Amino acid sequence: MINKEWRELFNRNEYHEITGSYLLVIEDAKRKFEEISKGEWDLKKYVVWLQISTNQKYASIGFIPNIENFIDGIPFEIPNQGMYQNGRGVQFYYEIDNVELKETIFMR
Structure with missing residues (x-):
């Protein structure tokens, strides 16, 4: 795209707002x-799934391998000759305000 035409691809009235603490949670989960x-x-x-609890106090950051197979909404990878093509999925649960990891869940 020439002359910053890419800027026109943004809807000027559509924003997604997150707090600085939530950004720190995302950074910590990536680390x-x-x-x-x-x-x-x-x-x-990977695809990253982001969720905030209904009371806005907790966050869930899930690192989900790009997998085409799902069983009941759960990603499922079928090994090829005993080898998986992707790493494991990991879901982190945080308390947002103090960036405290509450739980880690591994998939597969």
Whole structure:
């Protein structure tokens, strides 16, 4: 695109607002994901699911491998000759205000 035409792709009336603490939670979850994966799971092969609790106090950050198979809404990877093409999925639960990790759930 020439001459910043890409700017026209934004709807001027549509914004998504998050707090600075939530951004810190996302950053911490990414750091923990990288520690767990030891750099072996390419983040480009993942989808990140973000949720905030109804009371706005807790956040869930899920790193879900790009997988085409789902069973009851759960991503499911079928190994090829005993080898998985992607790393594991990881879901982190945080208390937002103090960026405190409450629970980690591993998938697969």
